[in-house]
């Protein structure tokens with residue numbers, strides 16, 4: 317079995333025996349070993365410890381390879397639990413319209429927004445979509461992401477949604493990254509069903525879900541629960557239909573309005589409710605008293621020039637928080653978890669330790685991968701970020717915009 321010893325690690329970050337979902341004060345606890353070594357066997361974390369003790373262990377004598385970290389830090393690779401990374405084309409023309417003063421709603425009314433992406437996806441071949449998504453996966457993996465959730469939702473027809481989900485399935489089969497697939501047929505109402513919402517819901521439930529279940533194309537079901545999109549009642553109905561096919565809900569909630577999405581998500585036992593820009597006391601308390609994770613997407617708030625998610629209020633109330641990029645062409649054209657981390661600390665006043673935990677272990681939990689990744693734990697996959705030389709961990713979110721990721725390891729192999 318090939319093994320690799322990484323030695324002289326300035327800080328080995330996120331070292332844990334257990335992998336609990338972190339909330340409240342526990343989110344700020346990020347265990348580290350200073351001046352550490354780490355042993356990887358095959359694709360798995362096998363042992364670690366302090367350099368002071370390395371000579372008394374015999375690991376190094378049986379090690380195939382040795383890498384000298386020369387004072388760099390090692391972190392668990394990022395777990396990005398919310399993306400829309402499969403799409404046909406970017407939408408920078410809408411970005412410019414917005415700079416000139418047009419609103420999101422005005423752009424959507426002109427056939428922009430999600431419907432613009434749906435038109436472009438309709439014309440794209442499966443191979444083209446796959447190749448573009450593959451490039452984006454390569455980009456984000458070099459930025460430190462080793463586990464990622466990807467949604468459909470730009471198809472909005474039986475054929476289009478299945479095309480997206482088949483692309484995600486092929487990515488799963490060919491990529492070293494852990495990938496989870498989420499069916500988001502209920503992203504918006506397509507033009508053909510503008511006056512017939514019931515008809516589209518029927519199509520999701522009767523035409524899409526049975527094929528998705530039969531071909532094992534999704535792990536989760538998502539609904540954009542928002543004024544002007546899907547109501548809490550519609551969200552519940554669509555999620556329950558998905559649940560009957562074994563898909564657990566992970567839903568878009570409370571982005572633009574107090575949509576009731578958080579409460580519906582908690583009621584359904586959703587894995588996560590995501591976005592949460594717009595929260596009141598009832599939504600916060602409901603989430604805090606549940607096992608549903610609140611996934612915050614600060615780069616989406618940033619890009620749409622919206623108030624950031626109330627991270628402090630959520631953490632202090634005891635909600636379990638994850639952080640993700642929302643990588644998509646309309647509201648977050650970046651899948652850079654490092655930039656997202658900086659924004660969480662700068663704009664939402666999360667401590668660097670809280671942000672790192674939320675982007676690793678809690679993100680892993682938001683994809684039900686908490687048992688296999690998200691921390692430096694014996695037996696977990698060797699998914700690692702090796703940083704460039706940095707003075708301290710807080711330097712990572714502080715020096716925003718610098719690429720401080722030197723090397724990335726996914727399942728025991730350096731990229």
Ligand code: NIG
Pocket residue numbers: 429430433540568571616642644645646647648
């Ligand atoms: O997560 N909020 C809904 N969906 C996406 C944006 C979709 C788009 O504009 O393409 C989001 O922000």
Ligand code: FE
Pocket residue numbers: 398399400568642644
């Ligand atoms: Fe999203």
